[in-house]
Each structure stands twice: as structure tokens, then as C-alpha cells.
Amino acid sequence: MSNEIVLTGIKPTGKVHLGNYIGAIKPALQIAGASNGTALYFIADYHGLTFIQNRDELGNLSYGIAATWLALGLDPGRVVLYRQSDVPEIFELNWILSCLTPKGLMNRAHAYKAIQDQNEQLGLDADTGVNMGLFTYPILMAADILLFQSDKVPVGKDQIQHVEIARDIAERFNRNYGDTFKLPDYIVGENTAVIPGLDGRKMSKSYNNTIPLFEPADTLKKLIRKIKTDSTLPHEPKDPDTSNIFLLYKEFATPAQIQDLRNRYLSGISWGEAKQELFQAVNAFLEEPRKKYNDLMAAPEQIDQILHEGARKARAIAVPLLAKVKSKIGLEN
Ligand code: TRP
DSSP states (O other): OTTOEEEEEEOOOSOOBHHHIIIIIHHHHHHHHHOSSEEEEEEOHHHHTTTOOOHHHHHHHHHHHHHHHHHTTOOTTTEEEEEGGGOTHHHHHHHHHHHHSOHHHHHTOHHHHHHHHHHHHTTOOTTTTOOHHHHTHHHHHHHHHHTTTOSEEEEOGGGHHHHHHHHHHHHHHHHHHOSOSOOOEEEEOSOOOOOBOTTSSBOOGGGTOOOBTTSOHHHHHHHHHTSOOOOOOTTSOOOGGGOHHHHHHHHHSOHHHHHHHHHHHHHOOOHHHHHHHHHHHHHHHHHHHHHHHHHHHTOHHHHHHHHHHHHHHHHHHHHHHHHHHHHHHTOOO
């Protein structure tokens, strides 16, 4: 489809790490590059507010997300990059959709249920730490998606249910008021490999085992040295396909380099050497983006300019659709 709308949101809740890059950013940049329709990628700062309630932190993380995408090659001439909070129509639609969403649908959302289960295990009240923004998080996400008539929503597996909820809410609206919203589909990356963190578990902020993308080279080297390995001796042959180091290496090296390191594993390589190879590949890849990221973070007014231009383009789509929605519910002006 040539006028297909691809949309995704990125929540500013922590430093962007290698796992985010491999699992979400890289595939989303590929999708945007391949699409000849419209790609809308935004910083879900008001979703971030459900977790981050510190002024400097929320602001810096939001800039950090924008700078990350730009540094890694997002072309703001092709992809509409904006801040959710710069598009007030999203929040107006959020209320309209809230009134059409049964509370039970929110009770059943996995993210909310996971917090409740955790609280119960700790012997706490089920809703401890749950604010209303967190509870209704999927409705705001539905507004993000539906306001742009999105066809495709690239997300991680944990967000599939949220896109299904957006569909469900769109269907309810359409049933009651007549065909208005497109029903969105999610896209999940084919690369379903779990990206291992320093301790071998999935790389995740919540396990505190991440390798942040834009640390200085010597910090990157130190972190890579910390990746957990087994006790096979340096000269012993190693299985590349069960090695976390090799798995990460494959994401950054060329096919020839990958084949070469594979051979070295099979004939025996020390973990220290393998880590050095990984460091070199990751660092070579990140050198340019790191510089670009640091330059952007030192000039937030440049980021603002790009985001404001993005918001202008986004609102050119959002304003007429919201007007149509308001007229459908009986609030013509
Ligand atoms: N909830 C998503 C996440 O945590 C972020 C997000 C917000 C989003 N709004 C969206 C993703 C709309 C896709 C579409 O990753």
C-alpha cells in the first residue's frame, strides 16, 4: 500500500541500550526506510509521566530519545518525528475514547495485571503504586494510534495487547457512530532472539544488566568485559551459537567478520579476545552516532526545532480527524 501509515511511540523511561537498538530501533528504522507511505514516530512523553515524575529526568530522557533516533539515522524529512505532548488533539481524543472504554477492558490489560500480581505477592494492596495514568495507559495509546488512521504499528511483543485494545476501542466507536477509525495492525520484528544482558538474562533496565548505547568508548569496553561467560579454557573450542558475545557480535559485524569469528570460536578463542572483537565491532558502529548524539544533546534547541516541525506535520493530520470525530459524537462547532 503506497499511502500506508506506520506509527510507533517510544516511551522515555531510561537510557537507551543495545537491546533497545537491536530489538526496536533498528527494525523500526528499516520499516520507515522501506515504507513509501507516511511514517510517524513519536516520543510518548505523557506515557513516560506515568512512571517518571521528576522534572529534569523526564525532560532529559525525552531529548535523549529524540537524539538517539536522529543519531542512528532517522531522517526527519522522511519520518514525522514529534513529541506526543506537542499534539493536544491526542489528549482530547483520549477523553472521548475513555468514555467509550469499559473499565473491565483496562482491568484485563497485562501490564496492569502484572503490577497487581506483584503487589499481591508482596502482600500489598493490589493497587499500590498504580496511578490513574498507568491504569488508563492503553486508552492514551489507542488515541495515539487512532488519531492518525494508522495501518501498521511496529511494537515489541509486550505491546501487542495494547494494539489489540486500540482495535477494540476503534471497533466500539465505529459501531456506535459509523465507520470512522481504521483498525490498526501491529508488526512485531522477525528477529525474536532475546538480546542477552551482562548477566545472560534478557537485556532490560529492570534487571540492571544493560549496555547503554552512547557511553564513552572506555565505558563500553568495560561493560563488554563484564559479560558473563562460562569457564571453558582459552584454547578450548566454543559453540558460537550458544554464546551471548557472538549473538551480539552478529548484530554489528559484516557477514565476513561473522564467519571469521565463527571459525575462531570453533578452533578455540579466549573469552577475552572474543570480547575485544565484540567491543571493536560495536564501537566502530557507534562511533559516528555517538558523536551525533552528543552534539544534539549539547544543542537541544536543534532537537526542539525538528520536533516542532514534526508536531506541525502531525497536527495537519490530527486536527481534521478530531473535527470529524467531534461532529460524529454530536459536538459540531
Ligand atoms: N507503550 C509503548 C511502549 O511502552 C509506547 C507507546 C505509546 C506506543 N504510544 C504508542 C507504541 C503508540 C506504539 C503506538 O513501548
